Amino acid sequence: MKYIKINENGIHIVFGITDKNQIKLLHFSKAEFDENDICKFGKECKAEDLVRKEQFIDEAFQLVQVNLAGYNRPYEKHGNKHICTAPGYLLTYAGMEDSWNEIGRKITIYQEDKEETHVRVETRMQFYKGTSIVRMVNKVINEDDSTQCLEYLSSFCYTGIEKEGKSNSDAKIRVRIPYNGWQKEMSIKEYKFGDVGLAQTQPGVYQRTSQVLEVSNTGNWSTKKYLPLGYVENTEAHTSLFWQIEHNGSWHYEISDQNTHFYVCVSGPTEVQSHWFKNLAPGESFESVPVAVGVADDSFEKAMGELTKYRRMIRRPNKDDENLPVIFNDYMNCLFGDPTTEKELPLIDAAAECGCEYYVIDAGWYAPGEWWDSVGEWQESRERFPNGIKEVTDYCREKMCIKVTPEQLDNVAALKIAMTRLGKKYGCNCGAIQCWNALQDEIGIMPCAANALCNDEGFPIACETDIHGTITSVLVEAAAMGETRSFFADWTVRHPYNDNAELLQHCGPWPISIAKEKPTIDTPVAFDCSGSLMAQAKDGEHISLVRFDGDNGEYSLLLGNAKTVDGPYTKGTYMWVEVENLDRLEDKLVQGPYIHHCVGVHQDVVPVLYEACKYIGVTPDLYDPIEEKVKAIIRGEKVEK
Numbered sequence: 001m002k003y004i005k006i007n008e009n010g011i012h013i014v015f016g017i018t019d020k021n022q023i024k025l026l027h028f029s030k031a032e033f034d035e036n037d038i039c040k041f042g043k044e045c046k047a048e049d050l051v052r053k054e055q056f057i058d059e060a061f062q063l064v065q066v067n068l069a070g071y072n073r074p075y076e077k078h079g080n081k082h083i084c085t086a087p088g089y090l091l092t093y094a095g096m097e098d099s100w101n102e103i104g105r106k107i108t109i110y111q112e113d114k115e116e117t118h119v120r121v122e123t124r125m126q127f128y129k130g131t132s133i134v135r136m137v138n139k140v141i142n143e144d145d146s147t148q149c150l151e152y153l154s155s156f157c158y159t160g161i162e163k164e165g166k167s168n169s170d171a172k173i174r175v176r177i178p179y180n181g182w183q184k185e186m187s188i189k190e191y192k193f194g195d196v197g198l199a200q201t202q203p204g205v206y207q208r209t210s211q212v213l214e215v216s217n218t219g220n221w222s223t224k225k226y227l228p229l230g231y232v233e234n235t236e237a238h239t240s241l242f243w244q245i246e247h248n249g250s251w252h253y254e255i256s257d258q259n260t261h262f263y264v265c266v267s268g269p270t271e272v273q274s275h276w277f278k279n280l281a282p283g284e285s286f287e288s289v290p291v292a293v294g295v296a297d298d299s300f301e302k303a304m305g306e307l308t309k310y311r312r313m314i315r316r317p318n319k320d321d322e323n324l325p326v327i328f329n330d331y332m333n334c335l336f337g338d339p340t341t342e343k344e345l346p347l348i349d350a351a352a353e354c355g356c357e358y359y360v361i362d363a364g365w366y367a368p369g370e371w372w373d374s375v376g377e378w379q380e381s382r383e384r385f386p387n388g389i390k391e392v393t394d395y396c397r398e399k400m401c402i403k404v405t406p407e408q409l410d411n412v413a414a415l416k417i418a419m420t421r422l423g424k425k426y427g428c429n430c431g432a433i434q435c436w437n438a439l440q441d442e443i444g445i446m447p448c449a450a451n452a453l454c455n456d457e458g459f460p461i462a463c464e465t466d467i468h469g470t471i472t473s474v475l476v477e478a479a480a481m482g483e484t485r486s487f488f489a490d491w492t493v494r495h496p497y498n499d500n501a502e503l504l505q506h507c508g509p510w511p512i513s514i515a516k517e518k519p520t521i522d523t524p525v526a527f528d529c530s531g532s533l534m535a536q537a538k539d540g541e542h543i544s545l546v547r548f549d550g551d552n553g554e555y556s557l558l559l560g561n562a563k564t565v566d567g568p569y570t571k572g573t574y575m576w577v578e579v580e581n582l583d584r585l586e587d588k589l590v591q592g593p594y595i596h597h598c599v600g601v602h603q604d605v606v607p608v609l610y611e612a613c614k615y616i617g618v619t620p621d622l623y624d625p626i627e628e629k630v631k632a633i634i635r636g637e638k639v640e641k
Contacts, residue, residue, distance in 0.1 A: 001057075004096070005033065008105050010132045011295050015109075016061070023093040023109060024061035028158050030132070030239045030295040037163040039260075056259050060159045062088045063109065064121050064138050065265055067152035069277070071117065078210040081256050082152050082265045082272075083159075087117035094120075103313075104129040118144035133294035133310040139287045142280035150278040151271035155291035156243060159263040161255070162193075165236030169262060170194045172236040175255065176300060177215060178227040186227060188300075198257060213255040218274040222248050232264065233298045240296045242303045247289040250274040266291050325403065326355055331362035337371035339364050340384045344392050357403050365389060403522040404445075404530040411443050412521065412531050415450035423459055432462040432470045435507075445531030448508035449521050452533045452573070455485060456511040462488050462597075463509055472548040472599040475557070475612070479605035485511035486601040487537065487573070491589060494582070501565050501578040504545075504600060508532030510573035514602060525571040537575035539564045540602040545577070546609060547598045548618070557613055558594050559606050560585065560623040575600075585623045607633040 003026075004015040014027035027033040039056060059075040062083070071086035073079070091111035099106050104127040112120045122139040136156045142148050162169040170193045179187040193199055197211035215226050222228055228245035230253055243266050245251045250269035255262060268289030269276035278286050292310055296303040328351040335343055339361055351359055364371035368383045380389040404412070423431060431454075433439075435447050451461040460473035469488055476486040487510040495501035507524040510533065519535035540563065547558040560579065567576030577600075579585050588594065606622075610630050613620040622630070632639050 006107070008127050009130070011127075011134060013134075015063070016057070017093055018057065020058065021092045022058075023063055023091075023111065024057065025063045025158055026061055026160070028241065028293070028295070029164065029237075030297065031164050031237050034164070038160070059084065059089075060258055060261065060263075062091075062157060062159075064088055064091070064111065064123055065152060065154040065157045065267075066091075066119065066121060066138075066140055066150070067271075068117055068119070069149035069151055075258075080210065080272075081212055081258075082154065082252075082254060082267070082270065083157075083256075083258055083263060085152060087113040087119050088154075090116055091121060103127075112143075117148070118142070119148070128310055128313050131294070131306050131309040131313070132296060133292050133306055135314075136291050136293055137288055139285055140280070141285040142282060145282055147279050147281050150280055150286055151276075152267065153286065153288045154265050154267045155245070155288040156266040156293050157263065158241070159258060160261045161232050161241055161264055162234065162262045164234055164239060167236055168200045170199050172234055173262070174233040174235060175213070176231040176233070178229050180223050180225060180227050185223075193262070198255070198262065200257075208259060209257055211256065214252070214273070215254070216250075216252040216273045218250045218269075220249050222251065230264070230266070231300060231303060233300070235298055238298045240298050240300070240303050242294050242296070242307065244292040244307060245289060246292065250276060251289060266293075325357040327358045327360060328354075328356040329360040329362055331360075335362070335364070337362065337364035337367075341386065341392055345395060348392070348395055361389070361392065398518060403520055408445050408530050409521065411445045412449045412453075415439070415443065415445070415447055416453040419450065419454055419461060420457070420459060430460045430462075430470045430474050432465045432467050434465045435463045440527070440529040444529065446507060446524060446527060446529050448506075448524065448532040448572075450531070451509035452511055452519075455487070455509060456513050458482065458485065460486060460488070461509065463506060464597075466595075466597050468547075468549050468595075469597045469599065472546055472557075472597075475548060475609060476544070476546050476599045476601050476605060479608040479612070480601050480603050484602045485513055486599050487511060487514060488597065488599055491596050491598060495565070495567055495576055495578075498565060498567075498576075498578060500580065500582045501567065501576055502582060503567065503570065503574060504537075504577055504598070505570060505572050505574035508534060508572045510535070510537060514538055515573075519573075522571075532571075533573055534571055535573050536569075537564070537573065538602070542604040543575075543577060543600055543602060544605045544609075545579075545598050545600050546605075547594045549592075549594045551593045554619075555617070556593065556619040556621045557609060558588060558598070558621045558623060559609055561604060561606060561626075562600075580624045588621065588623045606630060610634070 002017040006013040010030060012027060012029055012032050014033045016024040016026045065082055065085045065088045067085040073084045073086055075084035090113040094110040094112045097108040107125040109123040120141045120143055124137045126135040138153055138155060140153055162173050165172050173193050175191045176188050196213045217224055228251050231242040233240040247268050252270050252273045253266040255264050271277045280286060294306050296306055330339060330347055348359055366377050366379055366381055367374035368381050433447055439447050454461045460477060462469035462473060473486050473488060489504040489506050492503040492505050512519055514537050515535035516538045519533045522534045523530045524532035543562040545560050545562055550556060562577040562579045565576050565578045607630050610620045611634050629639055
């Protein structure tokens with residue numbers, strides 16, 4: 001027999017090419033291959049045993065099990081196992097490709113049956129860098145002139161799961177099965193082979209029973225009775241084999257014995273278990289359900305650790321996945337569709353203490369009695385929520401607003417303290433910060449939330465090293481006399497349906513005190529780094545918008561009023577504002593010398609700043625024709641706002 005040995009990421013795989021040109025999967029383990037483990041006949045080896053050894057290898061160790069309707073299965077005497085299938089046992093070796101891609105090593109094995117069934121099978125094995133897992137997929141192609149009925153196709157089939165070590169299988173092998181239930185997910189039970197009817201009862205090559213350990217799911221609820229997961233541990237050899245079936249429908253795996261050895265066959269749906277079949281017309285093909293197979297030490301925790309690494313590798317790139325929220329649902333193991341204000345509030349406290357970011361009020365909030373009878377009404381029950389469900393949702397918002405790690409939160413606080421200390425050290429009453437990339441790379445956060453804390457204490461920090469923006473903030477803060485805090489904003493986009501309204505927004509540096517509701521520390525829209533404040537600013541009828549800028553030593557101060565209006569949600573700190581004539585304002589911004597930043601405040605400080613311009617050598621520039629009105633206010637006249 002010719003061996004093909006593969007050692008990749010700690011996985012030892014051995015294929016054997018027989019004299020009949022058939023490929024056999026002889027070894028798949030964390031342990032190294034020992035040829036003597038294949039056939040064990042004890043101390044005395046009779047002549048008939050040697051003959052039986054060759055026959056034994058011919059009958060077992062198929063790489064793929066493929067069952068087509070109407071073909072005999074000569075080596076399977078009981079007919080209730082997915083082994084010795086035809087054309088599975090008829091396939092001959094046709095070649096192998098060994099290559100690399102961005103994920104890791106990829107091996108493709110080709111088999112064919114040109115004599116009887118005329119099918120071709122491709123086995124794809126994808127390794128993943130950094131983890132001891134292989135993703136297995138088999139593809140069947142019908143090259144016959146007639147349609148053939150496919151009843152079973154394995155994704156992974158391996159004989160010899162118990163072969164390492166000297167003791168019998170019942171003494172060393174443990175199987176773990178993850179049971180699933182409506183109120184009890186992932187209930188893992190451990191069994192010896194004897195516990196599930198697979199005790200070793202016959203010596204040597206004569207071991208073969210009719211018992212099969214079957215774990216199956218039928219239907220499109222893939223985790224209905226069991227999780228699509230299996231684990232076999234060899235306590236003597238200190239190895240484990242585990243697998244994950246990647247399918248949202250029916251699946252099946254089984255463990256049983258054949259000629260001394262125990263095998264595992266893993267697949268998607270089957271004809272026997274789920275009444276599935278596939279008619280393959282000439283030239284048609286079918287691919288098996290992907291199965292991830294891994295090896296580890298005899299530790300369930302290490303096996304699940306490898307599986308977790310693999311799962312993270314195969315997730316599609318998605319920004320939301322980089323910072324997954326922690327969600328608590330009140331239904332399972334808690335209220336079971338019987339929510340009330342009294343019951344919800346302590347659960348919210350507990351969820352918040354555990355770091356949950358979202359709280360879900362599940363079924364029953366709309367029902368005075370049994371929740372199922374009122375499904376579809378969607379009106380809160382005042383029997384359950386006397387003060388309305390808003391009382392509960394407001395409580396959620398009060399409790400759950402931190403969406404960064406404790407380390408990131410510490411860095412936000414540290415940066416704020418560092419900036420205020422620097423200000424005191426050098427006698428500064430404001431600052432500007434380079435907020436793109438430098439801090440993210442250095443301390444792993446955006447500076448926005450730290451800026452917000454400084455701004456809230458009357459120490460304004462402008463973003464993007466905007467010195468003129470900082471000067472604007474100082475002017476506005478002085479004009480407001482500390483009655484409210486200013487905010488540093490971008491002019492961004494027009495309102496979707498109000499022609500005189502525009503979005504004022506920034507990544508998240510606005511003072512907490514001007515937020516409409518409790519802000520959240522999270523990740524801004526344009527970056528992958530956390531540390532930004534998320535909040536809509538509170539409403540205001542008399543918002544002042546200001547920008548100090550200039551060219552060649554000639555400075556002006558853009559001044560005007562606005563009011564808040566409703567608009568779409570966005571991330572960061574933001575408000576939608578309406579002005580008298582947006583075209584007129586935008587013309588000022590385009591003509592210059594102003595850039596896209598401004599400073600706002602929930603107070604009419606336009607007259608104060610207009611008057612101040614006379615004493616600081618700056619030209620006031622009103623974006624609305626309100627100069628006479630402003631002068632009247634300065635003179636002390638009563639003017640309607």
